[in-house]
Amino acid sequence: MSEEDGGTGTRSQSDTPAQGRGTRVTSPRPDRAREQFRYPADGTIARPPLTLVTRERLHSALDLGVHSPLTMVVAPPGTGKTVLLSDWVTRRRQSAQPVVWLRGQAPGVLEGVLEWVREGDGPAVTDPIVVDDAHLLPAAVVGEMSRVLQETPHAVRLLLATRYDLLLPVSELEVRGMALTLRSRELRFNDAEAAALVRAHAQDASPADIMLVQEKAAGWAAALVLAARTLQASGDVVWPLGNQGEVLDLLLGETLNTLDKRVQAMLLSTFGATTLSGRLAEVLSGDSEAGSMLADLAGSGLLVTAYADDSASKPLYRYHPLLVELLRRRIAASADDRQLVVSAQHRSALYYENRGDSGSALRSAVDADDAALVERILLGHGPELLAAGKADLVAVGFDALPAGYLDEHPHLLGVRGLLRRVSGDVSGAVLDAAAADERAADRAAATPDDDALEADAALLRLWRSRYGWQDVQEAIAKARSLLTGGHSSPPAVLGPERLAWLLIELAATETWADDLDAALTHLDEALVTARMAGHHRLIAGCLAHQAVVHYARGQVQNAARSAQASFDVGGRESLPEEYSARANVVLGLAAVNELDLDTGWKYHRVVAGTEVAGSDTVVAGLRTMLRAVLLIERGRLGEALTELTADPTAAGPLPSFLSRDLALARAWLAALLGDTSTVGTQVTVLERTGNSTEAGLVRAMTSMISEDAETALKQLDAGLDQPGLYPPLASAAASFRTVLLSRTGDETAAEAALLDTLNRVTPQHMLHALASVADDPVLLDLLRRNATGPNPHPYAAAALEKLSGHRAGWSKAGGMSPLVRVRPGAQAPPPRRLDALVNGVHVRLTAREAEVLDELALGSSYSEIAQALFITENTVKTHLISLYRKLGVDKRSAALRAARSTGLL
Structure with missing residues (x-):
């Protein structure tokens, strides 16, 4: 198989002559015309391969390079060298520009040209001579080329395609601007070229197919073509490429095997890293020259790619995806190569651990198959990884330990308990917590491992105590002792x-x-x-x-x-x-x-x-x-x-702050409903749970229902003078006092009480505390006068704006605050209307149908209504069907018109 099979075109037997192979051209006389070297009669000028994709950017480079004595195309097999040059040659011939095409296996014409230049005194041979497979040229021919390029470079125009650098004075010529070299990095197919090449072999390839192929092939011509052919045959992108993958291994493996053994060892030691710095390559391989090796490999641009990173002062490197696959298969087949990787991963784990990257350290330790190292990283950094959300990685670490390992290394029990806790395995976490507790209690000496285990046990104990599985105060005391030290032990080092x-x-x-x-x-x-x-x-x-x-x-x-x-x-x-x-x-x-x-x-x-x-x-x-x-x-x-x-x-009594908040909410709701019995019950709850000050304020705020204003004010004054009041409740009580003082006609005292209320509300913006009295016009009037007066309170205008625009739904639903209930001439607002006469028929909506109707009036969608009412969309639709039937309509707009005309809205 030719090196370029599977590139951008194909070659056939007719591409090379059937006769005259290896014909040598003897030194002609100086007066002989040089035209005979353009198209020799023996047929050694072969026809180039078929081209599928023309690459204009590379053609332009060759057009420029051919004006110099030497152009080199240096790249491994399968990168598209032959097809690129053949396309360029074909284009020149079509435009009547002479060019000679030779193969490295049959250099006869080239030898004649070099002899003509070396021994003759005739004109220079300026027609381009293209030599494919130049790495196959005999050493003597390469030596002769080198002498000609050193002594009379302007006498020739050579374009060589080779798998590796030849012993030619390339650097000297490049310095003088007389040579151009294209390497693998230039030959890689960019995304547009890759798309064209894949579609040339698989006409129905989708953009997603092409993206996947390019991602895997990374611009390598042979891989692109073989993947495209697989896609055309199977209708799917299959990776690896099955039997065709053997072709890739053959081509890429040939390139890999030509590398120095030291370079191969470096690649095997480092290919597991997604991105690689020169320093990391040195650490993983243990070779101080690894960074230089990477730079050299990146120079050709096929196996290794260098790229800049804003966060790094030096270049970073990535390996070709197919090289990674090849190396992975190689270590699977070779114990010696596998040992290289294991040693590298061990060094990698220590490197990442020292840099504080515990996740990468644990991955490397697992890959190194070193149970002791995995244990050390899990014990030292397991909680850190779990707290960072990397439970899956920690689980991989535990899975990598041999069976029964924790029986002999129980310090890991706490970390495994934490893993089970965050993973939702409550029963497993409880078992590990108990085992960690037992082990921590039996420790003989305070080693760092013992401290870690005891801390994990304490952490799990605290967690269990909040669910009633452990005494809360005991769990707190043990944790504090661990942190501060006891009479017989110093604080834990964590x-x-x-x-x-x-x-x-x-x-x-x-x-x-x-x-x-x-x-x-x-x-x-x-x-x-x-x-x-x-x-x-x-x-x-x-x-x-x-x-x-x-x-x-x-x-x-x-x-x-x-x-x-x-x-x-x-x-x-x-x-x-x-x-x-x-x-x-x-x-x-x-x-x-x-x-x-x-x-x-x-x-x-x-x-x-x-x-x-x-x-x-x-x-x-x-x-x-x-x-x-x-x-x-x-x-x-x-x-x-x-x-x-x-x-x-x-598990056990609620914290007093939760008991307080729930009791206050229940008392407020009961007050709105006029349920004085429940208010009294909640006052008792507050007293029983240690919130006696708050109980006194609630009693004072509701006492106005049964007492006169003077008595209520005295109770409010007494309650508000107590230290340590819960700020939201104190703000609400202060606003009650403000309204009551205004009702008694003492405007000076009411204005002073308003300032006290605003001073309590302002630091934490507790406007909801004022909403309980905002339905009373007295508070809004006082705020308005203050906000527009000569010495307004800094928060008065903001509070007035918020409260003026707020309409409490409880007021519309028939709820009444204690202030409203004792207001002179106050009447309870009518309850939400559910009955109406529709088309001469009496209908009654259910409470839920009325809520759905209200949401419809707000313009809410089905999903928004479902979210607002905490029901499913199907339930919303069920209520709407019933609602439409009762109103005698079949759509939203008609339902709203009917509801408004009958007073239901």
């Missing part, structure tokens, strides 16, 4: 990632145990540690947990900033659910706090779809709060009541 994760888990458990001060302290420590390690996910985890603690303290804006920072650092899509759920629910509550209800619903939908919201009690409780408040603001009081009926599922 890596920054493991330490940060342990601190986050400790803070989460302290939050659950109502120790918010300690939780914030440990989160601050975790944040510093994670930032020191540069671990973005752990930083994001610290911020997400910090957001919950800030919210529990009523610092809503601070909480929102921490939650948003969590996404900014960790990425909204890549943040683990246990962190993103916290951040999303806090952002939803913060949006409601500023009366941005649409945004609140958006965040609620996200949280409602996460699994962690159903398993993490803190997130579940906050989600319940968010949904209930949104339902109340939409006037869906019945649904809100259902939402607030039961506490979230928890």
Whole structure:
């Protein structure tokens, strides 16, 4: 097979003469015409191969090069040298420009020309002489060419296609501008040329097929053609190329085998790296000259490609995909070559570990088949990788260990427990946690491995305690002891990632145990540690947990900033659910706090779809709060009541801040419905859960229903003077006091109370706390006078704008705040109308049909209605069918007209 079969064309027997092969031309007399060297009568000028793709950019290069004494096309077999030159020759002949085509196996004419130039004193032979397969030229002919190019270079125009460099004065000629060399990098087919070549062999190839072929072939002509032929025959891109792949191995393998053994060893040691620097090649191969070898290989541009990287001062290298495949098959067939790779991967693991790239270190350790090295990296860096979301990689590391390995190396039990936890294998994580606990308790000496195991055991213990599988206070005490040291042991020495994760888990458990001060302290420590390690996910985890603690303290804006920072650092899509759920629910509550209800619903939908919201009690409780408040603001009081009926599922009593928030929401809803009994029950709950100050304020705000204004004001004054009040509740109570003072006619006191209210509201933008009295015109009048007065409060105008545009849905649905109930002449708003006379027939809508109708009036689509009402689109359509039937219509616009004309809207 010719070297160029499978290139851009084909060759046949008729391409070379049947006679005169090897004919030598003797030295002619000086007066003989040089034309005889253009077209010798013996037929040694062969016809070039068939061309399928013309490559104009290379033709231009050859047109330029042929004006110089020497043009070299140097590249391995299968790169398209022969077909390129034959296309160029054909074009010259068609334009009546003389050219001679020879093969390296039959250099007779060339020998005659060189002899003519060396011995004659006639004119120069300036017609281009193209020699294909020039690497097959006899050494004597190459030597003669070298002498001619050194002594009389302008006497010849040579164009040589060869698989490797010949002993010719190329460099000297290039310096003088008298030689041009094209190598593999120039011969690679670009995307447009590759597309044309593939379609020449597979007419129905799709753009996707062509893209895949080019990706694998990387511009190598033979691979492009063979892949295209496979595609034409099978209708699919198959890789490797089956039997045709043997052709590629033959061609590429020939090139590989010509390389120095030291270079081959370097390639075998380094081909596993996706990108390669000279320094990394030296580390992997153990050869200090590896960088120079790569640079030399990249010079030809076929096996290795060099490219610039903005982040690197020196070039990086990539191997041809087919070379990678060939080397992979070679190590599978050779134990010696496999050992080269194993040794390289061992060096690679140590290199990456020292550079802090634990993921690459673990991959290399697994490839090195070194169980001890895998164990060391898993123990030292497993938690770091798990916290970075690389559970699959850690699982690969454990799978690479021999069967029963953990029985003899139990320090890994904690890391495996963490892996099982993040992978959702709860039962397996619990078993490993118990085993790690037992092993940690029996440790004889405080070694770094022991510290790592004990930290992992403590981390798992904290996690279990929040689900009732371990005593919470005991888990907290053991973790704190590990961090600070005890009477008989110093603090554990831990890596920054493991330490940060342990601190986050400790803070989460302290939050659950109502120790918010300690939780914030440990989160601050975790944040510093994670930032020191540069671990973005752990930083994001610290911020997400910090957001919950800030919210529990009523610092809503601070909480929102921490939650948003969590996404900014960790990425909204890549943040683990246990962190993103916290951040999303806090952002939803913060949006409601500023009366941005649409945004609140958006965040609620996200949280409602996460699994962690159903398993993490803190997130579940906050989600319940968010949904209930949104339902109340939409006037869906019945649904809100259902939402607030039961506490979230928890192992043990709820944290006091969750009990407080749920009791406050239930008390507020009961007050809107006029259910004083339930209000009293929730006041009792607040007192029982350690929120007695808040209980006093709720009692004062609802006492106006049964007491006179003076008595209610005294109770409000007493409650608002208490230290440590929950800020949202204190803001709401202050606004109640403001309205009551205005009603008593003491405008001076009312204005002073308004300033106190605004001072409480402003730091955290707690506008939702004012919405409870915004339906009373007194507050808006006071705000308006302040905002337009000579000395306005800085937040008065913003608060007035927000509250003026807010219309609480609970008011429209018949809910009444305590202030409205005791307002002189106050009447409850009519309930949502469900009955009407339509075409002489009495109809009654269900509550859900009325909600669907309201959403229709807002212009919502079926999917938007389904999302808003938390039902499926099919259920929406079912309600619409019933609604249309009752109204006697068959489309949306008619339904809305009928509803408005009958008072249903």
